Amino acid sequence: MTQNVQIGKTEVFSTPLGLGTNAVGGHNLFPNLNDDIGKEIVRTxxxxxxxxxxxxxAYGMGRSEELIGEVLKEFDRSKIVIATKAAHDPAKGGAFxxxxxxxxxxxxxxxxxLQTDYIDIFYIHFPDETTPKNEAIAALQKLKELGKIRAIGVSNFSLAQIKEANQEGNIDIVEDEYSLIHREAENELLPYLKEQQISFVPYFPLASGLLTGKYESDVTFPPEDLRSKxxxxxxxxxxxxxxxxxxxxLIAADYNASVAEIVLAWYIKNPFVAVVIPGAKKPEQVINNVKALDVHLTQEDYQRINKLF
Known part of the structure; x- marks a missing residue:
């Protein structure tokens, strides 16, 4: 197993591979989800x-958190890192x-x-248009001092908004889009985070399945499928x-691994990335993703993949 990573300068430590749970209770995001399968994904x-x-x-308007809370009771809470996010205000029709x-x-x-007394990582999920970002973070800092949250994060913020929010140096972690095929963050965002000792978590690391090797170039998607847009x-x-x-x-074959495992191993080796959080719609996908922790890319193969994209 790979060693745990520290989140920012906090006392929160996590495995370099986590689980994205938008398909656990995210009935507003995916059709035909089953809550029992969702709980089994978390358990697995x-x-x-x-x-x-x-x-x-936003994953099921609280449903994902409820399901995770039910499963949490079966485990030692102190060994689990829970990250959650909020910004959608039901009182304002879901506006940020x-x-x-x-x-x-x-x-x-x-x-x-979540039926717990602390959240390990709490993110502002999206920026709103009016709140000064340093004031938003100051509110989370108070909650951190009360022990309700252990690490402060933001998601989907521009670099300018992150800098405004981080005036007191209180941001611990940022979650944003980044993958082998979306690398804009490497220009300015990731160097700034590294310099500030802020951890980075990429979302959509497998690009909605595009980086798993399961598609051929002649596949088409029906209009109701999100991918068609x-x-x-x-x-x-x-x-x-x-x-x-x-x-x-070809590289995957050398490691006796799947394409998804190779891609996840690339993030795990990436010096800018703290934790990678692929989602899963089935427990078997979790088991396959975990295998990435046993794939140790050579520096040469890491660079080969880097150059390829």
């Missing part, structure tokens, strides 16, 4: 040695809210749904990505 992750569970109020009052209430309500899944861009992924199959 914890039984496989994963310690970090990444959830959010970062006010100190809203964030404080969100933390307290999440604690109830994504530029990554269209035309020449889609074909180009599929072509590169097929070259990853």
């Amino acid at each position: 992750a914890l039984n496989s040695g994963i310690t970090l569970l990444d959830t959010a109020f 809210n970062n006010t100190p009052e809203f964030l404080t209430r969100s933390v307290n309500e999440a604690l109830e749904r 994504k530029p990554d899944f269209q035309g020449e861009r889609f074909k180009a990505v599929i072509d590169k992924v097929s070259q990853l199959k």
